[in-house]
Amino acid sequence: MDVLTLGTPLASFLARWGGALPPLRVRADGALSLDPAAAHGLPDALHADWAALGHPQLSHAPHAPVKPNPTNAAAFSVPASAILDARSQDGRRIEKFSYNPQTGEALFIHAPQRHATARGEAPPDDYVRAIVLHADRLVLLRPFSPTWAAHLGPARAFDPLRSFDAHARTRSAILACTPPGWEFFFNVSNSILTARTGRRDW
Numbered sequence: 001m002d003v004l005t006l007g008t009p010l011a012s013f014l015a016r017w018g019g020a021l022p023p024l025r026v027r028a029d030g031a032l033s034l035d036p037a038a039a040h041g042l043p044d045a046l047h048a049d050w051a052a053l054g055h056p057q058l059s060h061a062p063h064a065p066v067k068p069n070p071t072n073a074a075a076f077s078v079p080a081s082a083i084l085d086a087r088s089q090d091g092r093r094i095e096k097f098s099y100n101p102q103t104g105e106a107l108f109i110h111a112p113q114r115h116a117t118a119r120g121e122a123p124p125d126d127y128v129r130a131i132v133l134h135a136d137r138l139v140l141l142r143p144f145s146p147t148w149a150a151h152l153g154p155a156r157a158f159d160p161l162r163s164f165d166a167h168a169r170t171r172s173a174i175l176a177c178t179p180p181g182w183e184f185f186f187n188v189s190n191s192i193l194t195a196r197t198g199r200r201d202w
Helices: 009-020 044-052 147-152 160-175 190-197
Strands: 024-026 032-034 096-099 105-109 128-133 138-141 183-186
Touching: 009 044, 009 160, 096 160, 128 160, 128 190, 138 160, 138 190, 160 183
Parallel strands: 138 183
Antiparallel strands: 024 032, 024 183, 096 105, 096 128, 128 138
């Protein structure tokens, strides 16, 4: 099914529960699931609604091809066919990157710096912020609330469907330029990151 289309069961689920930021894991084959550890403590009704979806599948979303920002990328070694293996000049792999789902612009971040240290053509909030856990072959994506949505008013500052759409586009863009086998985690929170890594400095 096309999970990005309004009116689909998944879109209805996100419209109802997206404010609770349910953490969604996307396996390498596109199967969506609520990660049991990360979903602990969410309402029983949310779990029931998720179960009613059956086994939702995420197809490849239309996306802007990844275009590393030239100034930023000059400080990294960036393999064109294995972009998640980008490394700083000292040889360390990136553990974070940012991707603009509208333009395809990508920014790499020197470990252990924060996303905001890498500046691109757009305001920082217009990029999906990603954390890369190489040992788990897992990319974790932060909730997305771009500045260009501000005209919709404070009540629409965060739109779960817009965030999901940006995450799906980011996943497709990254998968197009990295070897297969990577999984993704949408709506990652600080508590999820700390539980997975033992670190609090993300």
